[in-house]
Amino acid sequence: MKSELRLGLAGLGTVGANVAQLIERKSELLAERVGRPIRVAGVSARDRTKNRGFDASGMAWFDDPVALAREGEIDAFVELIGGSDGIVREAVEAALRRGLPVVTANKALLAHHGVALARLAAENGTEILFEAAVAGGIPAIKTMREALSGNDVSRVYGILNGTCNYILTRMEKEGLSFDACLKDAQDLGYAEADPTFDIGGYDAAHKLAILTSLAFGCEISLDSIFVEGISKISIDDINAASELGYRIKLLAVGLKTDTGIEQRVHPAMIPARSALAQVDGVTNAVAVDSDLLGSILLAGPGAGGPATASAVLSDIMDVAGGFVPPTLGIPPARLQPYQRARMRAHEGGYYIRLSVYDRVGAFASIANRMAENGISLESIVQRKAAAKNGEEAAPVVMVTHETTEAAIRKALDALSTDGHLKDEPQMIRIEDLD
Ligand SMILES: NC(=O)c1ccc[n+]([C@@H]2O[C@H](COP(=O)([O-])OP(=O)(O)OC[C@H]3O[C@@H](n4cnc5c(N)ncnc54)[C@H](OP(=O)(O)O)[C@@H]3O)[C@@H](O)[C@H]2O)c1
Structure with a gap:
């Protein structure tokens, strides 16, 4: 020996x-x-x-x-x-x-x-x-670095923060508010007293920065990540997602595009039938799309002493065996400089929830703003008006066909100044998954 x-x-x-x-x-x-x-x-x-x-x-x-x-x-x-x-x-x-x-x-x-x-x-x-x-x-690093080393990766993505997934899962399964679920997560020790790092999406962003480098052979670029947390997700969004056939997850995505690499962490609507949508509670998951292997998904414990020690031990054993x-x-020296794709160029479908005053012209204004920005709608549903602060406002839920982030933001900015909305518009990106 x-x-x-x-x-x-x-x-x-x-x-x-x-x-x-x-x-x-x-x-x-x-x-x-x-x-x-x-x-x-x-x-x-x-x-x-x-x-x-x-x-x-x-x-x-x-x-x-x-x-x-x-x-x-x-x-x-x-x-x-x-x-x-x-x-x-x-x-x-x-x-x-x-x-x-x-x-x-x-x-x-x-x-x-x-x-x-x-x-x-x-x-x-x-x-x-x-x-x-x-x-x-989860053996995500070895999978990226070794098992997939002969593949061209087009997208790496996943559920990288157990606290957020726990909160979103409980909101959906039990109809509880974000604040109530966050408090439970803190009581159970899943969330820190200051939960910003987790629920703000920054913890997931750190992990994504590393995965992206391994996936695309580029330098790590944490500052290039678009980050949006889950604190604005309401029970109305969770219910609307369910009716539309989606579930809401905090998703971390590294994607190769024609203009560079897109890195983003944000709440996303993902098809309820997708494998990733089945990942509940504090469980984490890492998925990879590549040319030879197609799509794979690894799921398991993303934290905790024994599970994390298992991963540390596997590295120690590699060192002991001389496999480094x-x-x-x-x-x-062969890492590519990071080339960033702007978030405004992001392409995809969007879910939009508006709180619209029940007045003549409101719907026409929404339709005009969407059309002006070349956005076509897959569906638009007005729910029954609810009296809020003495004024009638009706929730309107829209799902767009594929468009750009720039177009959506311009349309929503314009709508906000038209005077027909009671609250800030809610917008959640839809991720296309199998
Ligand atoms: N916990 C998880 O589930 C998990 C999962 C994945 C990755 N990680 C990563 O694993 C690492 C450790 O996390 P953890 O949860 O084990 O942290 P932890 O429980 O807070 O332990 C930190 C350890 O570092 C020691 N320490 C702190 N400051 C020190 C200093 N100035 N000099 C010497 N020792 C010092 C502490 O000593 P005392 O014990 O004497 O205070 C403690 O033993 C972190 O990078 C974390 O991101 C953790």
């Missing part, structure tokens, strides 16, 4: 403690599978006194993760602290400068600095592995 692999493990929280426990519990099995023992030789966290469910007596303790990366007697560095900058970035850079392989679950670090870190790794003859950074336990592919699938 080969010599042991000594790990430096920085971060012993939800994921880190699970990784240490798994390595302790499965040591014989892991050694048998990779042909060498795997041992946690050094650890770092903030509180040295905490019991974390594994025997740390034989492990060197480091208050400072950078010192562990720089001086620890280790063969690989595992970063499970989180955050894109400060000591975390410093520690990862220090490990790479020593030529150590780095395993991380840190989507923020990769989304912000992935290309620079991939270059630093390559310069020092090593790589970064990050299976757990996207969709937790290029960080972003191809050497960083």
Whole structure:
């Protein structure tokens, strides 16, 4: 048997403690599978006194993760602290400068600095592995980087945030409001006290930035992502979607278009019969359309200690077995510069919900604004008028044929100034899925 692999493990929280426990519990099995023992030789966290469910007596303790990366007697560095900058970035850079392989679950670090870190790794003859950074336990990275390496990918998309999917699923199944579902998600520990990162779509955007780079062989470009969260989705939209044969999901999409790469995170109406629409609750899913394989969908736990540790462990075993592919699938020098397709050029169908005053001329104005912008309607339904604040306003739901984002925005801006609408128009993009 080969010599042991000594790990430096920085971060012993939800994921880190699970990784240490798994390595302790499965040591014989892991050694048998990779042909060498795997041992946690050094650890770092903030509180040295905490019991974390594994025997740390034989492990060197480091208050400072950078010192562990720089001086620890280790063969690989595992970063499970989180955050894109400060000591975390410093520690990862220090490990790479020593030529150590780095395993991380840190989507923020990769989304912000992935290309620079991939270059630093390559310069020092090593790589970064990050299976757990996207969709937790789902083997999305290996699938993109290895299983699909001979395919031309045209679209990568999915449900990448469990909190949002939990909220939308409960709104639909139980007819509850967004606020009530968010509160439940917080009580159950699915959502943070400040939920902006999740419900604003930013968490999904970090993951999408990484997937897009792997899908299209381009540099990571987090800033190019159009991001819209789920907080404006109402029960009226959920019900209308259901009547129209759709379900609403927070979708993350990376798409190759004639003008560049479109990256977007937003609530989308997807066909209720599609495989992705069946992904409920906190479950995540990653789907890929490619030339040889057609469409595939991977679904499973996107978070949680054991599921995420499973993905981290698979990277550690690759390191132990000497299988360390290029960080972003191809050497960083061959990554294409990111070419951004403008969101205004996005093409698709749209759902629009208006609250229209019950007055002469209102419908004509809607029809004119749509026609002026070359938008044709697949359907338009006026629901019964409801008295609001003493004024009659009728909900009107429209579904458009394929058009552009620019046309829709111009039409809705014009409608908002015509004086026939009681509230801001609601607009939800429709995603064409099998
Ligand atoms: N949790 C999930 O389900 C999940 C899923 C996918 C990916 N991830 C990613 O995995 C990473 C870790 O997440 P987590 O949920 O395990 O986080 P966590 O439970 O908050 O654990 C963070 C760990 O980092 C340690 N730490 C914080 N600041 C430190 C510092 N300055 N020096 C040394 N140690 C420090 C903490 O020490 P103390 O314990 O002493 O406070 C703790 O052990 C993140 O990048 C996250 O995005 C998590």
